[in-house]
Amino acid sequence: MNSHRKITKAVIAAAGYGTRFLPATKNQPKEMLPIIDKPIIHYLVEEAVASGITDIILVTRAGQNIMEDYFDNHLELEYSLAGSGKEDKLEMIRNIPQMANFIYVRQRKHLPYGNGTPLLVAQNLIDDDEAFVYMFGDDMTLSNTPVTKQLIDVYEKEHPTAVIGVQDVSPEVVSRYGVVKYKEGSTNFEIEKLVEKPKIDEAPSTRAQFGRFVLTNKVLQQANAQSRGKDGELWLADMLNSLAQSGEKIIAQPIEGEWLTTGDPLNYLKTTVKFAMSREDLATDFKVFLDSI
Numbered sequence: 132m133n134s135h136r137k138i139t140k141a142v143i144a145a146a147g148y149g150t151r152f153l154p155a156t157k158n159q160p161k162e163m164l165p166i167i168d169k170p171i172i173h174y175l176v177e178e179a180v181a182s183g184i185t186d187i188i189l190v191t192r193a194g195q196n197i198m199e200d201y202f203d204n205h206l207e208l209e210y211s212l213a214g215s216g217k218e219d220k221l222e223m224i225r226n227i228p229q230m231a232n233f234i235y236v237r238q239r240k241h242l243p244y245g246n247g248t249p250l251l252v253a254q255n256l257i258d259d260d261e262a263f264v265y266m267f268g269d270d271m272t273l274s275n276t277p278v279t280k281q282l283i284d285v286y287e288k289e290h291p292t293a294v295i296g297v298q299d300v301s302p303e304v305v306s307r308y309g310v311v312k313y314k315e316g317s318t319n320f321e322i323e324k325l326v327e328k329p330k331i332d333e334a335p336s337t338r339a340q341f342g343r344f345v346l347t348n349k350v351l352q353q354a355n356a357q358s359r360g361k362d363g364e365l366w367l368a369d370m371l372n373s374l375a376q377s378g379e380k381i382i383a384q385p386i387e388g389e390w391l392t393t394g395d396p397l398n399y400l401k402t403t404v405k406f407a408m409s410r411e412d413l414a415t416d417f418k419v420f421l422d423s424i
Contacts, residue, residue, distance in 0.1 A: 138262050138283050138345065139186055141179040144249040145172060145268035146192040146238035151395045160195045162268040164399070166406050167413070171393055172198060173227075175266055180230050182280035184264060187231045188256055190249035192238050202233045245365035250346075250354040259348050262286055265367075267342025271402055273409055274388020278343050281386055286345040289319060291380035293350055293371055296343035298390045302331050308339035309368040311383040322383045325372040338383060340368065341390045349379060 149161030156164075162172040176187055191198060205224060212221040238252050246267060257263050264279055272278040282294045297311055311322045312335035326335055344367070353370045375381040391402040404421070407413045 136261050137183070138264060138286065139184060140188060140257065140261070141184045141264035141266060142188045142190060142249060142253045143172070143175055143266045143268050144190050144246060145198065146190050146249060159197050160191070163197055163201065166271070166403050170201065171271065172268060174271055175268065176230055178272065178277045178279050179264060179266065181277045182283055185231055186234065188234045188236065188253050190236055190238050190252045199235055202228055204228050243359055243363045243365040247354055247357070247365040247367040247370055250351055254351045254354070257348070257351060262345055262347045265344040265346050269393045270342030271391045271393060272343070272388055273391060273405060274386065276387060278386050278388055282343055282345045282384055285382060285384045289380070289382055291382045292347050292374055293381050294345040295340050295371065295381065295383045296386050297338040297340050297383045298386055299337050300339045302334070302337055305334045305337055305339065306330055310334050310336050310339050312336060313383070320382050320384055322375050322381050324375050325368050327368055338385060340383065349374065
């Protein structure tokens with residue numbers, strides 16, 4: 132592998148049905164639900180772009196044209212904003228399609244279920260000698276240095292087969308996640324294996340993986356070779372675990388910042404509050420409101 136090739140591509144998995152948010156997701160993808168004044172997917176693209184990514188590969192499904200439209204020009208809206216003198220809003224809307232080069236690929240129904248499946252969809256868009264970022268479309272982060280940039284920096288230093296973003300979770304909820312077991316004596320967070328949803332007393336750590344990764348072509352090869360799980364599902368954790376146990380260098384990097392999920396209504400609301408409290412234009416008045424209820 133050419134270790135000096137800059138990482139410029141990010142694959143964002145956005146092909147789910149968002150069933151926990153029905154009926155809101157009946158006609159729009161969950162990734163288009165707003166966190167204050169921008170959809171979830173917009174924040175992910177911003178994080179990727181701030182980390183040096185220029186090409187965004189969105190893995191979508193049928194009926195998600197709204198996402199493609201969002202990252203395109205809206206001439207009628209631009210004309211209306213220009214006519215009403217709202218130059219700041221006009222500039223904001225015009226900048227959205229220019230954030231990155233957007234590529235859309237559909238995840239077909241014949242493919243297996245699982246969060247590893249978008250890798251099969253996007254693999255022909257990734258060169259054999261390049262690493263790339265992989266993001267789950269419903270995981271968000273708050274940090275001073277973009278979390279994706281943190282993982283890219285680790286990759287550029289260590290050149291492993293994969294870098295996994297991990298965050299400590301409380302022991303009470305460790306059984307909900309895939310957690311890492313580090314190699315004994317490792318000084319660079321190299322793992323021995325991933326343990327999927329362990330019992331509290333069997334968890335090798337409290338560091339859980341979430342939806343930020345830097346992956347290489349070896350992971351794409353594993354996606355094609357990986358034995359399917361229950362009901363023919365394809366899970367990234369299984370792929371990374373297979374690679375780690377075969378001797379590949381997999382790093383599980385603790386992040387500086389905070390991972391926030393929007394995967395269910397309660398966590399979506401928590402994430403909205405966290406983002407509101409991080410904004411100077413909202414935090415003071417919003418805190419007054421929160422304190423009043």
